[in-house]
Amino acid sequence: MKKIFLVALLFSLVLGVKAQEKWSLKKCIDYANEHNISLQLKKLDADVQANNTKQSKLDMLPSLRGGVDYGFNYGRTLNSTNTYSDQNIESGSLSVSSNLTLFEGFKKRNTLKQNELDLKASLQDVEKAKEDLALNITSYYLDILFKKELLQVAKDQLKITQLQIERTEVLVEAGTLPKGTLMEQKAQAAQEDLTVVNSQNNLDLSLLDLAQLLDLEQIENFDISIPQLPVVNATQSMIDPESVFSNSLKFRPGIKSANLRLESSEKGLSIAKSQRTPSLSMYASWGSSYSNDFPEIGTLVDGTGNPILDDLGNPQRTVIRSEMRLSDQLRSRERKAFGFQLNIPIFNGGIVNRNISNAKVNIDRSRLNLENTKNVLRKEIQQAHANAIAAMKKYFSSQTAVSSTEEAFRYTEEKFNLGLVNSVDYNEAKNNLLRSKSNLLQAKYEYIFRTKIIDFYNGVEISL
Template structure:
């Protein structure tokens, strides 16, 4: 144990030196890095690109479809000749065709498919924004966790400094015969406990940094130190945004609600698409055909040239085609009913999303209000504990209280400061959540 604390402090010194040698990142830089490198956001971005391609394809489905074919065959034995008679010879024939088709009307299925794909893309974009919002909240919480851990380290260091000063005073009193040596030993034992507490707080700080590195998808070897922001002052008469007011604003701007609304619209378009199969479809088509045979001859036995065959063999035509659905074994009706059920399900999903959002805002408001009350109570407790410790320290210095009472008073003060720090950062984070739901950017 005699070698434990020097070794621990050496490790912490090396760690602190490593951190201080790195660059400083503020909250916005952490958020920007996470938005660019977070895997979940990248996956959602790929998903958005997929729906973008689906929309492009839905629009291109309005264009005509054009196809062509080319075939070559070798014929042996009896072969149909140019004059529509058969003869025995070997020949080589090439056939070519080109056709085009465009849908004129099919129950508005094509346009409804475009509208559906557009809504699916908007829903995916809203999901992408929701993923970004979530990572921003996680980064802000982790950032504040580091600030909280640093403050606890400072409290532990301040506590040790007070104990070291008291050890010097007590040693002088013991040397002068005013106090028993046991008082000095008890305070030195208290210092050992405070050294261990400092080590624990330093470890908590290191773990808080590690949590932030992992959120950023950043290797722990690439370390940095967060910037110390100017935190808002917590005021006793501070007012919080009303939870219902925040909800009324949030329900109109939050991406998760927008996503649910877009998916509801998409499900309605799917109903229209399914109903389109009940109507006739009309299309316009055109085709062209030609062929060449290397053995074709005219009536006098002369070989027919390539150009002449192309002129003589070409065929082309245009036409309008109507397809009328008569009986499909109930498949279309089933598709319509299933699409209508999906609309009902998406309506419930939208309501559920709004309910979850309202609960989250109410919870954030309640937590912020509780944190504010705790902060005010903790602030009074710190003031009282500081005065009580000052009084106890004065009495201890003249031998009116023992070291146990002195250490108890000092520990009470340290705990009150820790509670105050926790309440402060908890309140700041909860208010930031409310501001975020209200459409404001997270800033420190």
């Protein structure tokens, strides 16, 4: 029984460790690529386009159709002798036909190329959705890291205040400080404890936001791992935004997709123009039929096996059986056809001209969409570069502010311990330090995120 208990305890501990497993940025991105619903919808759009491309290839093959029918006629019916009679007739037929388009202005070939281009564009849309999702996850991830550090700063401030309360209690008991000072310190501790609670709540909400972005079903105990963050270097230089833009034009999925759709619209114009050209097709068919009122006709012969002739010297024929055998009927009643068909468009109410005009409009629209995509990309890169520069300046300025406020707080703390300043001035100096540290953390994570965006536009995979 004891062994069973130990095994169960060990099993529960293993499950507990697994439940507490922390998510890295890569794990978050990989999971989202597999489970994010919006991304899955993009993949389904690409699958549909893949089916369209496959169908375009099959459309270039000859068509083949077969048919079989079998029926019953009752009452007064037209029989095989082309007369009406009251009888029940069973009949059936077989047919096979094929058609092959030889030429129609390269419509099918251009349709195949257009669908192939649309498929490539759809796949680039999927890649763009993946990259946008990765950027979004990175933003949420860094926000959690920021709030984790902010929570730790709040806890450290509370510890300092609690230590100060202990020292103040000693000084109050010794009569060095008035009791009001101790009350003010306790009020400050209560306020800082509320700051810790609010910081924890903000962190929990950020974790919830990321878990929901990943579409996790179980969000209890969800947490992220803390990576080794890059060091912010004052001598680090920013890549020129125009260089980043020129480089990103070669591989950005949004640009590739827009280029491919421009090519697709040009193929659409070729397809529309093909409707003006004559089309040539080849067809072939085979068919046969069966009826139970179709008699077998044979030649009359005499006792020696020679045919009996009529008055004109022709062999006399008569009904041998009232119903010819199925195999004989199919062979004797078969029909074959083979030929070519040429269709020449003359007038169709201006539909072709309208389609050509709309195709040209689609080309203009695709070209403008490409230019707009490039313009948006350039603006995003310029904005990301400007934001990164501003974040870097803010970070180093905040570093200086933290150094100054730390020195000011130490000086004020020493004076407070000697009774030279009151608790109001002391708490104000400590709050200033908290604000400067918060600003420094915010600037650090903003700078990291902005530089990651620059790297992302320059073709570097997002990672921490």
